[in-house]
Amino acid sequence: MNLSSRLRDTAARIGEKPAYFFMGESSTYAELDAAVTRFASGLEQLGVKKGDHIALLLGNTPQFVISLYGALRLGATVIPVNPVYTADEIGYILHNGDVKTVVGLDLMIPLAEKMHERLPKVENYIVCETGGDREPDRSTLSISPKMKTFTDLLAQGSQDFQGPELEEDDVAVILYTSGTTGKPKGAMLTHGNLYSNANDVSDYLKINEDDRFITTLPMFHVFCLTVALNAPLISGGTLLIVPRFSPGEIFAIAKEHKATVFAGVPTMYNFLLQYHEGKAEDLETLRLCISGGASMPVALLENFERKFNVVISEGYGLSEASPVTCFNPLDRPRKTGSIGRSIVNVQNKVVNELGEEVPEGQVGELIVKGPNVMKGYYKMPEETAATIKDGWLYTGDLARKDEDGYFYIVDRKKDIILVGGYNVYPREVEEVLYNHEEVVEVAVLGVPDPNFGEAVRSFVVSKNPQLTESELLEYCSEHLAKYKIPDRIEFLDELPKNTTGKILRRALKKQVLQSN
Structure with a gap:
C-alpha cells in the first residue's frame, strides 16, 4: 500500500465525501482522485517518467495536493520547496536535486526566467494561475517553450491512466532540511x-x-x-x-x-x-x-x-x-x-x-x-553513514x-550553552521566562564571553512596554542558579521566524555577533 493507491481506494469507498474545502470551494474524494489521475497522465505526456524529480513551489492550495499525489501516482519523486526562498536558495535545491519539472504559481515566472540558464536539466515549468492582473507576456519569455499551465495539463490528462508499479523502497519525496550549518541536505523518504x-x-x-x-x-x-x-x-x-x-x-x-x-x-x-x-x-x-x-x-x-x-x-x-x-x-x-x-x-x-x-x-x-x-541523504553517503548507524537515526x-x-x-545537542564549564539548556531558561505573566515570547542562546567562554543571552517579546530588564533579571534570580541567569535581556517587537513559525536562533546570534 502507498499514499496514491490508498487515495484511490478511499475515493472508491466514499467518493462523494468532501476531501477538502479551500476559500469557498470544495472537492469530493472522487473529484480529487480523478484530478490526481489526470495530472499523472499529463506529466507522462510531457515525458516525465518514474524516478524523475519534480519540484513543487506552491503554498497551501489544492494544486499542491493534486501535484503531490499525481507525481506519486506516476512514480516520480517530489521535492517540495518553500516558495518564498530566494533565487539562490531555490536554485541550489533544483540543481542539487536534479529536478526536471517545476510546478509553481505564475508568480515564479520572473524567478524561473532569472534562473533557467543555470538549470539546464529543467525541462518543464507547470504554471498554476493566480488570476493576477500583472502577468507577463508569456510569448516573450525564454522559458515559454518549456511552459504549460496547470489547467491545460489537467485537461489533456487521461482518466484511464494506471501508472507503474511502485515499490515500498522507491523514493517518493526528497525533503531538503534547513540545517544549521552548510547547505541543506535532501532527506530521501x-x-x-x-x-x-x-x-x-x-x-x-x-x-x-x-x-x-x-x-x-x-x-x-x-x-x-x-x-x-x-x-x-x-x-x-x-x-x-x-x-x-x-x-x-x-x-x-x-x-x-x-x-x-x-x-x-x-x-x-x-x-x-x-x-x-x-x-x-x-x-x-x-x-x-x-x-x-x-x-x-x-x-x-x-x-x-x-x-x-x-x-x-x-x-x-x-x-x-x-x-x-x-x-x-x-x-x-x-x-x-x-x-x-x-x-x-x-x-x-x-x-x-x-x-x-x-x-x-x-x-x-x-x-x-x-x-x-529515511533511506538516506541524496548524493551524500558520508552524511548518511554519520546519521544512520546500525539502522538507528x-x-x-x-x-x-x-x-x-x-x-x-x-x-x-548543539544548542547547549557552556558557562564556565557548566551546561545550561536554553529551554530551561526559556521556561522560567515564559512563566512571567507579562512575557509573550522568549528565545535564549549562548553568546561568546571572554571570562566564561559563553554567556546566556535572552530575547523577549513583552505585552507590557514598561517591563524592564532589571525586573526580569530579578525574576530569573528567584528561579535559576546564578550561572544560568542571562547576562542581558533584550526586548524585541517580535522574534525572527521561518515560514513554519519556528524561531530562528541563528538570526538572533548573527545579530549579537554583528553588534559586538
Whole structure:
C-alpha cells in the first residue's frame, strides 16, 4: 500500500465525501482522485517518467495536493520547496536535486526566467494561475517553450491512466532540511516511509472520517505533509486548507466548518492565545490540538488549554523520520512538557556518546528506529553513514526518558550553552521566562564571553512596554542558579521566524555577533 493507491481506494469507498474545502470551494474524494489521475497522465505526456524529480513551489492550495499525489501516482519523486526562498536558495535545491519539472504559481515566472540558464536539466515549468492582473507576456519569455499551465495539463490528462508499479523502497519525496550549518541536505523518504508514518500517526491519534482538519501549516514542510495532509486523507477525513496562518482566520474556519483537529507549532498557539477576539466557543468542536516543530513552553500549553478547554498533544519528529516518532497518547494521562511515548512501530532510545542506552532520567542523545526512517541523504553517503548507524537515526537532540516511557526533549545537542564549564539548556531558561505573566515570547542562546567562554543571552517579546530588564533579571534570580541567569535581556517587537513559525536562533546570534 502507498499514499496514491490508498487515495484511490478511499475515493472508491466514499467518493462523494468532501476531501477538502479551500476559500469557498470544495472537492469530493472522487473529484480529487480523478484530478490526481489526470495530472499523472499529463506529466507522462510531457515525458516525465518514474524516478524523475519534480519540484513543487506552491503554498497551501489544492494544486499542491493534486501535484503531490499525481507525481506519486506516476512514480516520480517530489521535492517540495518553500516558495518564498530566494533565487539562490531555490536554485541550489533544483540543481542539487536534479529536478526536471517545476510546478509553481505564475508568480515564479520572473524567478524561473532569472534562473533557467543555470538549470539546464529543467525541462518543464507547470504554471498554476493566480488570476493576477500583472502577468507577463508569456510569448516573450525564454522559458515559454518549456511552459504549460496547470489547467491545460489537467485537461489533456487521461482518466484511464494506471501508472507503474511502485515499490515500498522507491523514493517518493526528497525533503531538503534547513540545517544549521552548510547547505541543506535532501532527506530521501520512500513510499514505505511516508505511508507507514501517516498510517501510524492516524491510528495513534484516532483520526477518522468524521475529522475536519485545519491545514494551515505549510504543506511543503514535513510536519504538515504527514500529520495535517497525508494522515487525514488516508483516513477519509476532510482538509480545511488555509493558505496562510492568521489567528482570526483560524477561529472563523473552526467555527464555520466545525473543525475537530488543529495542528500547529508553538508560535501559532501563542498567537491564538494572544488574539483578543478569540473565543472558547469558536473552538468548542475541536477534539484535539497537535503541537510539534519545536518544544512548547509548559506555561503556554497550560494557559491555552485552560482558556479554550481543549487538549494539546505534543509530539516530536524530524524530516529524516517522515517525521513523527513520539506523541502524547490519548488513552492515558498526558504529561505536560513531554513529547509523549513512541508511536506504534517506532522505537526511541536515549544513548550516551558510545551509543549505549542510558538509565531512566539521564540525559543523552535521542535515536530512532522504524519503517519511517529515511533511506538516506541524496548524493551524500558520508552524511548518511554519520546519521544512520546500525539502522538507528541519530537525531542530534538531547532527551531523557521517565519510568513510564515518556520522553522529554532537553535541548538541541548543539544548542547547549557552556558557562564556565557548566551546561545550561536554553529551554530551561526559556521556561522560567515564559512563566512571567507579562512575557509573550522568549528565545535564549549562548553568546561568546571572554571570562566564561559563553554567556546566556535572552530575547523577549513583552505585552507590557514598561517591563524592564532589571525586573526580569530579578525574576530569573528567584528561579535559576546564578550561572544560568542571562547576562542581558533584550526586548524585541517580535522574534525572527521561518515560514513554519519556528524561531530562528541563528538570526538572533548573527545579530549579537554583528553588534559586538
